[in-house]
Amino acid sequence: MKRHLTVEDLARDGRFVRVNFEDRMSDPRNLGGPGAYGRDAAEQADDEDRTSRRGLGRMTPEAANAPDAARSLMHGIFVGEIQALEGAGRTCYDFDLGEGPDEVPYALKLDMARQCWDEARHCEISVKLTEWMGTEVGEFSESPFLFQAACNPDALLRLAGVNRALEGLAIDVFNTMRDFGDKSGDPVLEFCEDWMLADEVTHVKMGSDWLRKLTVNDPERRARALEFQSVVDKLFSLGGGRADEEDSPIRLARRFRQMAGFTDDEIDTIAGLSREARQEAEDLVASHRAAAGS
Amino acid sequence: MPDPKKPRAPFAPWDRRELPGSFTVEETARRVGHYKWVEMRLFEVLGGWVATVPELDVKMRFGTHCYKHAWHSELWHKRLPELREMNPDRLTLPANDAMVEFMEALTAPEGEDKTLEKLVGVYRVLIPRKIAAYTYHRNNTSTITDAPTIRSLDFALHDEFEDWRDGEMLIQSLIESDEDVRRAADHQAKLESIMVRAGGIAGPGSIGTAEVPTVAEAHA
Numbered sequence: 001m002k003r004h005l006t007v008e009d010l011a012r013d014g015r016f017v018r019v020n021f022e023d024r025m026s027d028p029r030n031l032g033g034p035g036a037y038g039r040d041a042a043e044q045a046d047d048e049d050r051t052s053r054r055g056l057g058r059m060t061p062e063a064a065n066a067p068d069a070a071r072s073l074m075h076g077i078f079v080g081e082i083q084a085l086e087g088a089g090r091t092c093y094d095f096d097l098g099e100g101p102d103e104v105p106y107a108l109k110l111d112m113a114r115q116c117w118d119e120a121r122h123c124e125i126s127v128k129l130t131e132w133m134g135t136e137v138g139e140f141s142e143s144p145f146l147f148q149a150a151c152n153p154d155a156l157l158r159l160a161g162v163n164r165a166l167e168g169l170a171i172d173v174f175n176t177m178r179d180f181g182d183k184s185g186d187p188v189l190e191f192c193e194d195w196m197l198a199d200e201v202t203h204v205k206m207g208s209d210w211l212r213k214l215t216v217n218d219p220e221r222r223a224r225a226l227e228f229q230s231v232v233d234k235l236f237s238l239g240g241g242r243a244d245e246e247d248s249p250i251r252l253a254r255r256f257r258q259m260a261g262f263t264d265d266e267i268d269t270i271a272g273l274s275r276e277a278r279q280e281a282e283d284l285v286a287s288h289r290a291a292a293g294s
Numbered sequence: 295m296p297d298p299k300k301p302r303a304p305f306a307p308w309d310r311r312e313l314p315g316s317f318t319v320e321e322t323a324r325r326v327g328h329y330k331w332v333e334m335r336l337f338e339v340l341g342g343w344v345a346t347v348p349e350l351d352v353k354m355r356f357g358t359h360c361y362k363h364a365w366h367s368e369l370w371h372k373r374l375p376e377l378r379e380m381n382p383d384r385l386t387l388p389a390n391d392a393m394v395e396f397m398e399a400l401t402a403p404e405g406e407d408k409t410l411e412k413l414v415g416v417y418r419v420l421i422p423r424k425i426a427a428y429t430y431h432r433n434n435t436s437t438i439t440d441a442p443t444i445r446s447l448d449f450a451l452h453d454e455f456e457d458w459r460d461g462e463m464l465i466q467s468l469i470e471s472d473e474d475v476r477r478a479a480d481h482q483a484k485l486e487s488i489m490v491r492a493g494g495i496a497g498p499g500s501i502g503t504a505e506v507p508t509v510a511e512a513h514a
Binding site (some may be wrong): 001002005009010011012013082085086088090091092093094106109110112113114116117119120121123124127137 | 334338340341342346348358361363364365368371
């Protein structure tokens with residue numbers, strides 16, 4: 001079996017519909033714009049006047065589109081868990097044991113195997129939650145960008161991409177979904193998200209600990225890994241949708257990130273990257289709308 | 295109230311554990327090193343296969359089983375220094391060249407249309423061989439001096455039986471035609487032949503021998 005798979009190698013059954021990142025991010029239903037799931041005519045008309053692409057704002061149970069937005073997010077969590085499972089599994093296989101740049105320690109592989117089990121459970125939990133919330137596998141598309149962005153052939157960069165950036169995003173998403181479960185009176189959703197959140201804090205902490213251990217005598221390598229992580233973090237800020245602001249659809253979960261080994265400075269940096277991404281996305285939408293109107 | 299000073303036997307009447315066992319410290323360390331090598335190769339390949347199988351149930355089972363074998367490898371890794379092997383890597387070895395060949399053949403199926411072969415290799419060949427070698431070891435080692443190995447073998451065997459059942463049922467659910475039956479049988483036969491040459495996961499003697507020694511051998 002070959003090492004280092006590409007996104008095209010990820011095997012799926014016939015229900016899955018794969019879209020690329022650009023299509024996913026420009027789908028108006030994901031932007032809360034016209035045609036967004038469950039939005040009524042008045043809300044859609046209001047969207048036409050907005051220059052911000054982030055009309056959806058924070059997901060609240062009172063919003064007319066909340067059930068469909070939550071179902072869409074749950075499906076996104078499910079496919080994200082599959083990719084996280086695949087990423088952890090590949091780290092068990094793709095690298096030889098050792099201390100070289102293309103090698104990993106035995107104990108790191110054991111941690112990745114443990115993560116495999118956790119992610120497999122998360123797939124089980126999230127596929128059951130999709131049913132619980134009234135959707136099914138394949139109703140929404142899958143963008144393989146999590147695997148694509150995080151699964152670097154360099155072991156340390158992969159660790160930074162998967163265990164710090166991807167799993168860090170998972171902390172933010174699960175925290176958001178747990179709050180939504182609480183506010184919408186869905187104890188099953190809240191219960192499951194809280195359990196998955198506990199696992200994700202563990203995974204990010206694994207990444208934080210390994211990053212420190214593997215680069216203890218190599219600050220240059222650590223800097224490269226952190227730089228890669230910041231690139232992935234910006235990508236995973238979902239056009240500023242995952243941010244520190246009160247109205248962010250997915251809010252940075254500062255307390256849980258601290259538990260997982262992020263420093264306040266690192267969290268501030270991610271918040272800054274999200275603000276940049278938000279501004280870039282809003283500028284892009286504004287320019288598209290201006291072009292369409294001219 | 296019972297008299298606390300009344301003498302009692304050191305072993306309760308229902309405790310039938312005995313001192314004699316078939317394995318020396320060195321032989322136990324050798325076997326444990328081979329077990330660790332096999333468990334490592336197995337968790338690595340199961341982790342690697344997760345991304346290559348389209349069937350959701352198989353994908354999630356591989357992810358779960360991957361961890362169990364990693365944990366078994368860790369149990370053996372921690373046991374080695376207790377058996378006077380202070381460098382666990384030194385004994386983390388395949389039993390012989392045929393075992394290397396076996397693991398390479400087991401790992402070879404890669405495409406998304408090879409799920410049946412992947413399952414057959416693990417659940418119809420390797421795991422039954424692991425159950426056999428672990429059971430032989432468990433039943434022949436000293437139940438008093440080697441209790442820590444027995445405890446680890448019991449944990450591992452519990453997982454192996456559970457996973458074997460999972461894997462076998464997945465195989466049965468995927469076999470739908472005569473052609474599928476042939477595919478499964480052909481792959482099993484190919485791997486089984488290599489395993490026979492290896493003599494089992496710990497090499498010849500993995501499950502002891504059922505042969506009766508000749509009179510001359512018995513008196514040698």
